[in-house]
Amino acid sequence: MFSLQNKIALITGGASGIGLAITEAFAQAGATVHILELNRAAAQTAADAVVAAGGQAFAHEVNVADQLAVRGVVEQIAAQNRIDILVNNAGIAHIGNAETTIETDFDRVISVNVKGVYNCLNAVLPHMRAAGGGVILNMASIAATLGLNDRFAYSMSKGATVSMTLSVAKDYLAHNIRCNCISPARVHTPFVDGFIAKNYPGQEAEMVDKLAKAQPIGRMGTPQEVAALALFLCSDEAGFITGCDYPIDGGTIRLNT
Known part of the structure; x- marks a missing residue:
């Protein structure tokens, strides 16, 4: 179960933390993984480790906030292979409330956490549509639905991620493209x-x-636990699931009092 054999997966931020765990899990499940990272050296190190373990992975240096750069990398990959899976994992954190968050930090969070997701969706969706289907998984957060102290800009960005997930899931039902998101608590x-x-x-x-x-x-939580959920949602076994936000939060949303 949960095989990704012969699948091509693009994972943004796939060289560290949760992204690295997803890279490793997908490669172990048989996918060829393309790691899209701001840090070229980190991406190459992660790809080399996957190859050393018997998997297939390639490293790409790209800033997800740069639409032309994202489009260039996606076109390069799509020219060689069908794109089956996109995982929008790249993101940045920020601490501050609506008063203490300065404009430059607010714009920076939007550029990566919101525009970065949009840029990848905008570049990949035409290829998935032309190929007859695909799977998209976005990394949100419980911050999208809970009031967390001093997480104004970050919470805003993850709320946008959930909304984009629902919109894509709705718009691309007829194109056999599923879109879900994961909302971790503290990992x-x-x-x-x-x-x-x-x-x-x-x-x-x-x-x-x-x-x-x-x-x-x-x-x-552990990155591997989040990666296991990501693997399920991107596998054929989750073929009846789209437009969902999956909390993986140790009971935080429902059980906190």
Whole structure:
């Protein structure tokens, strides 16, 4: 079950954190993975690791906020292969409320988390439509549906991601293109460790424990758990699922009181 044999998958931000876990899971399931990353070296390192493990992967340097750059990479890939799967995972975080968020930071979040998703959709959808179908998975967040402290711009961007997911799912039903999104709660990634080390030096263990206990299940999620859900949603077994937002949150949305 959940085989991606002979599938071609594009994964933005596929060289670190959740994106890397998705890259590894898809490659293990038989997909040829194209890693679209801002950092060329990181993308190549991830692709080399997949190949060393017996999979197939290629690295591409691209800024998802640059529409021409995205279109160029997608056209290059599409000229060689059908594109079966797009995972819009690339994103950036931001801390601040509506007063403390400055315009340049707000624009930066929009350019990556909103426009970046749009750019990839805009470039890939014509190829999927011409090929007779495909699967799109967007990375949202529980921040799209919960009020999280000091996450004004980030929450806005993830709300937009959910809305884009629903719109694409509706518009492309007749073209055999499914579109869903995943909304994780806090997942333990190198980004989280880096954030804690920068803002709470000397308190790393205490802060990790505090963040873990803030979720009803008593721990943070793992990138591999998110990747497992992504693998299911992009597999043929999920062929009856479209237009859905899947929380993977340790009970945060429903069980927090």
